[in-house]
Amino acid sequence: MKRKFAICLICLLLAALMVLPVSAKSSRIQDFANLMTSEEDQYLEQWCNQFDIQYTMDVVILTVPNTMDFSPQDFADNFYENNGYADDGLIFLLDMGSRRWHISTSGTAIEALSDRDLEKIEQKIIPYFSEGTYFDGFCKFLDILPNYLEEDSGGNLLLAALIGAGIAGIVLLIMRSSMNTKRPQRSADTYEIDGSYHLNTHQDLFLYSRLSKQAKPKETSSGSTTHRSSSGRSHGGRGGSF
Amino acid sequence: MEQSTVLEFKCPCCNATLPFHGELQQMKCEYCDNVFDIDTLRTLAEEEIPKESPEIGWEEEEKETWDETQQNALRTFCCQACGGTLITDDHTAATFCPYCGNAAILPQRLTGGLKPEGVIPFKTTKEDAKAAFLKLCQGKPLLPKFFTSRQQVEKITGLYVPFWLYDCSADISGSYQATRVHTWSDRDYIYTKTDHYLLRRQARSAYSGIPMDGSSKMDDSFMESIEPYDYSQITDFDMAYLSGFLADKYDVEAKSGEDRIRQRVETSLDDHLQSTFLGFTTVLPTSRQVAIHHSKAKYVLLPVWVLNTRYNGKTYTFAMNGQTGKMTGRFPICPKRSAAWFCGLWAAATALVSLVQLAL
Numbered sequence: 001m002k003r004k005f006a007i008c009l010i011c012l013l014l015a016a017l018m019v020l021p022v023s024a025k026s027s028r029i030q031d032f033a034n035l036m037t038s039e040e041d042q043y044l045e046q047w048c049n050q051f052d053i054q055y056t057m058d059v060v061i062l063t064v065p066n067t068m069d070f071s072p073q074d075f076a077d078n079f080y081e082n083n084g085y086a087d088d089g090l091i092f093l094l095d096m097g098s099r100r101w102h103i104s105t106s107g108t109a110i111e112a113l114s115d116r117d118l119e120k121i122e123q124k125i126i127p128y129f130s131e132g133t134y135f136d137g138f139c140k141f142l143d144i145l146p147n148y149l150e151e152d153s154g155g156n157l158l159l160a161a162l163i164g165a166g167i168a169g170i171v172l173l174i175m176r177s178s179m180n181t182k183r184p185q186r187s188a189d190t191y192e193i194d195g196s197y198h199l200n201t202h203q204d205l206f207l208y209s210r211l212s213k214q215a216k217p218k219e220t221s222s223g224s225t226t227h228r229s230s231s232g233r234s235h236g237g238r239g240g241s242f
Numbered sequence: 243m244e245q246s247t248v249l250e251f252k253c254p255c256c257n258a259t260l261p262f263h264g265e266l267q268q269m270k271c272e273y274c275d276n277v278f279d280i281d282t283l284r285t286l287a288e289e290e291i292p293k294e295s296p297e298i299g300w301e302e303e304e305k306e307t308w309d310e311t312q313q314n315a316l317r318t319f320c321c322q323a324c325g326g327t328l329i330t331d332d333h334t335a336a337t338f339c340p341y342c343g344n345a346a347i348l349p350q351r352l353t354g355g356l357k358p359e360g361v362i363p364f365k366t367t368k369e370d371a372k373a374a375f376l377k378l379c380q381g382k383p384l385l386p387k388f389f390t391s392r393q394q395v396e397k398i399t400g401l402y403v404p405f406w407l408y409d410c411s412a413d414i415s416g417s418y419q420a421t422r423v424h425t426w427s428d429r430d431y432i433y434t435k436t437d438h439y440l441l442r443r444q445a446r447s448a449y450s451g452i453p454m455d456g457s458s459k460m461d462d463s464f465m466e467s468i469e470p471y472d473y474s475q476i477t478d479f480d481m482a483y484l485s486g487f488l489a490d491k492y493d494v495e496a497k498s499g500e501d502r503i504r505q506r507v508e509t510s511l512d513d514h515l516q517s518t519f520l521g522f523t524t525v526l527p528t529s530r531q532v533a534i535h536h537s538k539a540k541y542v543l544l545p546v547w548v549l550n551t552r553y554n555g556k557t558y559t560f561a562m563n564g565q566t567g568k569m570t571g572r573f574p575i576c577p578k579r580s581a582a583w584f585c586g587l588w589a590a591a592t593a594l595v596s597l598v599q600l601a602l
Binding site: 157159160161163164165167168169171172175176178179180182183184185186187188189190191192193196197198199200201202203204205206207208209210211212213214215216 | 254381385441444451462503514569571574584591594
C-alpha cells in the first residue's frame, strides 16, 4: 500500500510538473559552442534581462559549432523567430565552424540600430572574438549597445529658444496686424444691378488628350537596409568574418 | 479639297503643320497622332488675335456750379500746413485742420467749384463716433498710451467727403486654355491623362454707384474700407446740412478714377466667370478683354467721422462711416511696448517648449 501510494504521488508530481506553465521564450544566452562558462552565461543572462526592462527588447546571444547548411543570416533570423522572442530585439550569432558572425535586428531595433551603428559596433567588438576572448567581447557588446539604442534626447535648450522665438514672433505679428484694419474693396460686386448679369456665350471645345505614365518608386527605409527571412518577417543586420 | 482662305492650321498639341486626312475627313497630326475637327481648329485660329482693351466711353453731363448766393453763404478754410481746403456754412468755424491737426487754418472766399448733386446727411453723432473709436482701441496692447486720451478723442471731426459715384455697363469676352486631369495607378505605374480644352466665354453686367473718393487728401483705401453707403438715403443738397460739419472741396476729376473702377469691374466679371470653370484642373486665359461703356459719374457728399493723429512723424487715420457706423483705422505701434511684449512672449514660449521636451 505504501509503495503504491508513493508511486501515485510521484506520478502526480511528474504530471504537475509537466502541466506547469513553461516559459514559451527560450533563454537569451544560447551558448551551444560552449565558449563560456555557465557563470559567465548567467552573468550575461542577467544583463540581457536588464535590457528587456529598460528598452523592452530581447537581446539574444547565440554561439553554434556550425550553421547546418544555412547562411549565418538565415540561421540567425530563423532562430530569433522560432524561439518565442519579442517582436523587438536583436540576435548576435557566432558560428565557430565558418568563423562568421551575424547580428540580426527585428522590430524597433531595425531603425534604432542603423547600418552606420552596426558598422561602428563591428569595429569595436569583432577584434575580441578574433583573439578568442568571447566573454569579454559579449560584455563589451552589451556595454556599448545602449549608446546606439538611445536617441539624442533631452536638453536642447537652443532648439527650445529658437522655437520660442518663432512662436513669440508669430503672436506679435498677429498683434501688429490688428493695428491696421484698412481693407481696400476687392470688386464692384456690391454695386452690381440685380438681374443685369447675363452669360451670353458658354462654349467648351475639346481639343486633344495626352496620356503619360510613371513607374512607381520602390520603398526603402532610411538608414537601415532590410531583408526578408524565409518566414516573411523583415530584419535589419550585418555580418562578417572573425 | 481647296480652302478659300490661305489658312494654315497648326497642331494645338505639338505645333506641327496639320495635313488633311482624306479617309477620316479631319485634320490629323503626323507627329502626335491626334485628330482634330476643322471647325474646332478654325475657332482656335480666330482666338489667336489679341485685341486692345478699349477706353471707357464717358457720357459727359453738364454739372452745376455754385451760384452767387450760395457762394456768399459759404466759407472756405485753408490749412496753412498741409494745404487742405474745407467748406462750411456761415455759422460754423473750423478751429483746426482735420487732416494734419494744425490750428493755422484761415478763412477764404469760395471761388467756383462744382455743386454736389446729392448728399447723405450724418446719421450718427459725435458721441457715437467717440465711443466707436475707443472700442476699436480696446484690446490693442501695442498702442502708445496717449492715443486714447480725452484730449485726443475730442478732436474727432465730422467731415463730408466728396465722392464720385459711377454707373456703367461692362462686357467681358475671353478664351481660356483649360485642362482636366485624371490620375489612377496600378501595381507598377501611376497614369496621368490630361484632356485639353478651349473655353470661350462672353458675359455682360451693369453697375450703379461704384464709389471713388474725390479728395486727394483722403486715402482711397481707407474710404473703400468703410463702404458701402446706403444710397436710398441720398437727398438733394441743401446748405443746412453743412451746419456744424465741414465739407472737403473735391480736387480729383471723375476721369482719374477710371483705372480703379475698371479694376473693380474686371474682378467682378472674372469672379462670375470663375463659377463656370468648375471641373477643370487648370484654366489659363489666352485672351480676355473687358469693355466698359455707358458710364457716367455723379458727384455727391458722403458723411465720415475722421480723426488724424500724428505720432513719430507719421499720420494715423481713424475713419467711421457717418451713416452706417462701419469703422476702419490705422494705429501706431509703440516700439517699447512691442519689445517688452516680444521678450515676455519669448521667455514664456521657451519655458513651455522646454517643459514639453522634458515630458516627451
